[in-house]
Amino acid sequence: MDDQRIVALYxxxxxxxxxxxxKKYGKYCRYIADxxxxxxxxxxxxxxxxxxxxxxxxxxxxxxxxxxxxGKITRNLAIGRYARDHAQKRSAPTALVLDEVExxxxxxxxxxxxxxxxxxxxxxxxxxxxxxxxxxxxxxRRYFYLSPIKEIAESLGLSESNVxxxxxxxRSKFRAHLEKEGIVI
Amino acid sequence: xKDKKDEKKQRLLEAMSLLDDRYVEEADPTRARPKKKLWRRxxxxxxxxxxxxxxxxxxxxxxxxHQPPDVSEYADSEYYPLIQKLNAVTYIRPTxxxxxxxxxGRWGYTLYPKDDAYLNFGASSPAGGEPGAALPEGAxxxxxSLTGSTSxxxxxxxxxxxxxxxxxxxxxxxxxxxxxxxxxxxxTLSVYPIAGAETRALSSLTVSLPDEMRYAYRASEMYLxxxxxTVTVIASYTARAGQTKVAxxxxxxxxxxxxxxxxxxxxxxxxxxxxxxxxxxxxISGFSVGxxxxxxxESQFLPQIDRGEGAESIPMKDIxxxxxxxxTYYTVVSSFDEDTLALSGCTALLSYSNxxxxxxxxxxxxxxxxxxxxxxxxxxxxxxxEIARLAYDGDGLRYRGSVTVAGYVKDQYSLDEYEGxxxxxxxxxxxxxxxxxxxxxxxxxxxxxxxxxxxxxxYVIDLETLTVRTAVEAFAPAGETVQSVRFDGTAAYVCxxxxxxxxxxxxxxxxxxxxxxxxxxTIEGFSTSLVNFGxxxxxxxxxxxxxxxxxxxxxxxxxxxxxxxCDETISRSYxxxxxxxxxxxxxxxxxxxxVSSYDGSYRSRYLLFFFDGLTLHRMVDCTLRxxxxxxxxxxIDGYLYLFSNEDFAVQKLS
Numbered sequence: 004m005d006d007q008r009i010v011a012l013y014x015x016x017x018x019x020x021x022x023x024x025x026k027k028y029g030k031y032c033r034y035i036a037d038x039x040x041x042x043x044x045x046x047x048x049x050x051x052x053x054x055x056x057x058x059x060x061x062x063x064x065x066x067x068x069x070x071x072x073x074g075k076i077t078r079n080l081a082i083g084r085y086a087r088d089h090a091q092k093r094s095a096p097t098a099l100v101l102d103e104v105e106x107x108x109x110x111x112x113x114x115x116x117x118x119x120x121x122x123x124x125x126x127x128x129x130x131x132x133x134x135x136x137x138x139x140x141x142x143x144r145r146y147f148y149l150s151p152i153k154e155i156a157e158s159l160g161l162s163e164s165n166v167x168x169x170x171x172x173x174r175s176k177f178r179a180h181l182e183k184e185g186i187v188i
Numbered sequence: 189x190k191d192k193k194d195e196k197k198q199r200l201l202e203a204m205s206l207l208d209d210r211y212v213e214e215a216d217p218t219r220a221r222p223k224k225k226l227w228r229r230x231x232x233x234x235x236x237x238x239x240x241x242x243x244x245x246x247x248x249x250x251x252x253x254h255q256p257p258d259v260s261e262y263a264d265s266e267y268y269p270l271i272q273k274l275n276a277v278t279y280i281r282p283t284x285x286x287x288x289x290x291x292x293g294r295w296g297y298t299l300y301p302k303d304d305a306y307l308n309f310g311a312s313s314p315a316g317g318e319p320g321a322a323l324p325e326g327a328x329x330x331x332x333s334l335t336g337s338t339s340x341x342x343x344x345x346x347x348x349x350x351x352x353x354x355x356x357x358x359x360x361x362x363x364x365x366x367x368x369x370x371x372x373x374x375x376t377l378s379v380y381p382i383a384g385a386e387t388r389a390l391s392s393l394t395v396s397l398p399d400e401m402r403y404a405y406r407a408s409e410m411y412l413x414x415x416x417x418t419v420t421v422i423a424s425y426t427a428r429a430g431q432t433k434v435a436x437x438x439x440x441x442x443x444x445x446x447x448x449x450x451x452x453x454x455x456x457x458x459x460x461x462x463x464x465x466x467x468x469x470x471x472i473s474g475f476s477v478g479x480x481x482x483x484x485x486e487s488q489f490l491p492q493i494d495r496g497e498g499a500e501s502i503p504m505k506d507i508x509x510x511x512x513x514x515x516t517y518y519t520v521v522s523s524f525d526e527d528t529l530a531l532s533g534c535t536a537l538l539s540y541s542n543x544x545x546x547x548x549x550x551x552x553x554x555x556x557x558x559x560x561x562x563x564x565x566x567x568x569x570x571x572x573x574e575i576a577r578l579a580y581d582g583d584g585l586r587y588r589g590s591v592t593v594a595g596y597v598k599d600q601y602s603l604d605e606y607e608g609x610x611x612x613x614x615x616x617x618x619x620x621x622x623x624x625x626x627x628x629x630x631x632x633x634x635x636x637x638x639x640x641x642x643x644x645x646x647y648v649i650d651l652e653t654l655t656v657r658t659a660v661e662a663f664a665p666a667g668e669t670v671q672s673v674r675f676d677g678t679a680a681y682v683c684x685x686x687x688x689x690x691x692x693x694x695x696x697x698x699x700x701x702x703x704x705x706x707x708x709x710t711i712e713g714f715s716t717s718l719v720n721f722g723x724x725x726x727x728x729x730x731x732x733x734x735x736x737x738x739x740x741x742x743x744x745x746x747x748x749x750x751x752x753x754c755d756e757t758i759s760r761s762y763x764x765x766x767x768x769x770x771x772x773x774x775x776x777x778x779x780x781x782x783v784s785s786y787d788g789s790y791r792s793r794y795l796l797f798f799f800d801g802l803t804l805h806r807m808v809d810c811t812l813r814x815x816x817x818x819x820x821x822x823x824i825d826g827y828l829y830l831f832s833n834e835d836f837a838v839q840k841l842s
Contacts, residue, residue, distance in 0.1 A: 101201060
């Protein structure tokens, strides 16, 4: 079932929308949740919360790309659950990604105000949009999907060391980009 | 601080959710990308394999070019028919069909196509000695005359060479007048006044060859004109460009003390032989066309003559060639005026060998070839000789046709023209064998069966019709080959041999319809030269009962056969088979030759024998340094004058 028809089900308050969403994007949302939570029960729960979040957000939203919309809901829920439920006990893979993300942080005084979300969004998209496709896919896979480096390498036919080098260079460029944009977090 | 940093990291990670949907969708990890990558790799690998296999196949099985190059661009040339023939013969075709056959032939076999005629040439070495050498010790260079006037104004020519045909002079290292002896050491001519024991070299002159000479690889020969005023030297040399050439150099020797070089004519090719008759110098040279010649350069496929005004190619009308070439070797017969070296005629015979016989009015050039035919399951192979006749006179040379006989000739003495007939003695060599192919090591194997045999035959050819008038075939014991021949009017002497024994045959050719033959029976040794020694005696020079034994033997005809009168052997010695190195003095019944003897070390010496009608007596046995093939001797008024490329001596005879 195409995305428009599924969204129409949500708008029609037809519970078949959940089933269809799960059927089409369940695997996708589970992948995102599991990459952050690394726990089957937590992943299932997060995906179920995703359908609830979708049911509650449509209407009024009518997303063009339903899969990404649902995936972002799942991602945010997963990150929130991770931060809440794993404050003491960190998932190693996710912690690893967080450590990498630290490299994005521009050198800034903590006393400065937080960036506006819009400015940050634009800065991120300008940077990612300017990347070569392969570097962009690797960057998004790593820092959006939190995919393991090995998996990224296998899916793209590259070596792990190659992927690491690309990520290292991209992080460095991203930091410089944020500093240049005057983005502080 | 640490919590704030963690919070920031988390906020940034959350901020990644702000990524544009298209970038998120682009990187969807659940899409089936790996298969696409794998197929791509497999496709690339398959394409590479196909390329490798195709390249390998092309390299292995692409056929070699077996066609000669296209020569149609020379269609306007007068030599085009000749170029086409040469192109087909000089093009070296690949041995294999392709690389697979070349490198993996052991796993298969290949039978190469057989031609109906195959090459069977035996090039005899032209006479000659060593390259130019210094004068021997004791010789002087200068006007140190002991006999008064050195001029040849009043001299008379004296023949020193035992010419095959009387009146047809052959070039040699030694010539003389009644006053002087001329000897050629390489390219240096020395003159000796005849003065008995006091003889010393009067003067010498090293002929100057063209500047392009790189080195003279064969010795020279010469003629002395009948007025004793001109010496014509014939020299072979290699030009700097690597091309072999023949030079005719005329020297003014009217004043032997002050010899002067006059003029030079050069021809491309190698010197084979020459004759001088009635003021006409006939030069026989050979010119070989190399592989894959450049037909835009005439010097690569045509003999050329340079008379000092640039090289000129022989015109097409003067080239005689068979329909099918079996070789790319020219035999060039040129005629020059002895005094002026002006060219009066030239004929080039393509595919002819260098065995030449010259009579009073014709030049005969032979070509040996092999023929094969089938007899049941046997293949019969035999040699044949084609003899071409060129008439010469004051108007030049004219090709008169050819005739073919079975077998091959030994040398120029195997032919003789007499009263309208050409007599020829050949060795016939019919072989029968059966061909088979076995895989063995992958190559074709041919094994012989059916036997083979050689023999000797004599043919009499009518020169009017160039057909065989009569023949005596296979007159020798089976397996024998011709070692020497000598014609003398209506008589012919032939020595054949197998290993180290020979019979000598005497033919009476006075009645061609009833040719009779007698022989000596089998005797030890064999003669490589047979010489008419006068008074009915025949002299044989050759080997004795061992390969290192020299034997001289005198024969005479008897009622029932040919008998040996006497012989003389020289053991542990070798002799020269150059007939010009023998002293044959019929008037004084002297025979001399140089030998190389081994007695702990090799020593060259000269031997002179006197035949008193019953026995050969050794008159002289003296050391003479040098190459035995360059040794020459002249007997004058009780003195024997001895020359070699390294030495000179005078022996007084009692």
